[in-house]
Amino acid sequence: MFKALLNALKNLFSAPATLNYPFVSSPKHQGARGLILFDEPKCVWCLKCEEVCPPGAIRFTQDRESYAYTYHYNPYLCIYCAECVRACPDKAQALSQCSELSRPTSDPFMNDAWFALEKEAEDSKEAVKELKKAKKTEETPQP
Ligand code: SF4
Ligand code: SF4
Known part of the structure; x- marks a missing residue:
């Protein structure tokens, strides 16, 4: 009884155990992905x-037309394995892993539209490959 009273008094004057998330981020353990x-x-x-x-x-x-690439990332599919970060060339270091596990997204390609994007990613790269091949053939002098 006395111990419980002591604990109650101690808790009354100590900082709260909960955090005011999302205004205060929770501490992440080392190596959190x-x-x-x-x-x-x-x-x-x-x-x-x-x-x-x-x-x-x-x-x-x-x-x-320009052959330029556009990067798309789906946070709902990501399993936080960091394989992409490891594969990114050392010189580039264009990818990193933040400690946040959630983030609001306004990317129009999320959810069902992602499947259409996957197809477009394949199709557009294939189309550019064909365009480059055709251009090379055009430029090659005929015997
Ligand atoms: S490779 Fe990168 S993007 Fe893909 S699931 Fe792993 S952490 Fe996520
Ligand atoms: S440089 Fe890194 S981010 Fe860019 S395509 Fe290569 S692996 Fe991906």
Whole structure:
């Protein structure tokens, strides 16, 4: 009884055990894995991250005219394995893992639209490959 009273008094004057999330972030343990952050200016567009991602949470689409790639990341598919971070070339270091496990997203490709994006990622890269091949054939002098 006396011990309980002592504990009650102690708790009355100590800091609360709960945090005012999301205004105060919870402390993360060392090595905590979170969402993937992409630093576009550092990217060398090697597409290794797309290749190694187990659930296909990273997809690149390619513009058929400029051949430029666009990075897409689906945080709902990501399993936080960090394979993409490890695959990203040392010189680039365009990917990193933040400690946050959730983040609101306004990406229009989330949910069902992601399946259409996956197809577009394949189709656009294939189309660019064909365009480049055709251009090379045109440029090759005929015997
Ligand atoms: S952490 Fe894993 S699942 Fe998430 S994007 Fe990178 S490779 Fe894919
Ligand atoms: S692995 Fe790194 S450098 Fe290569 S495409 Fe992905 S983010 Fe860019």
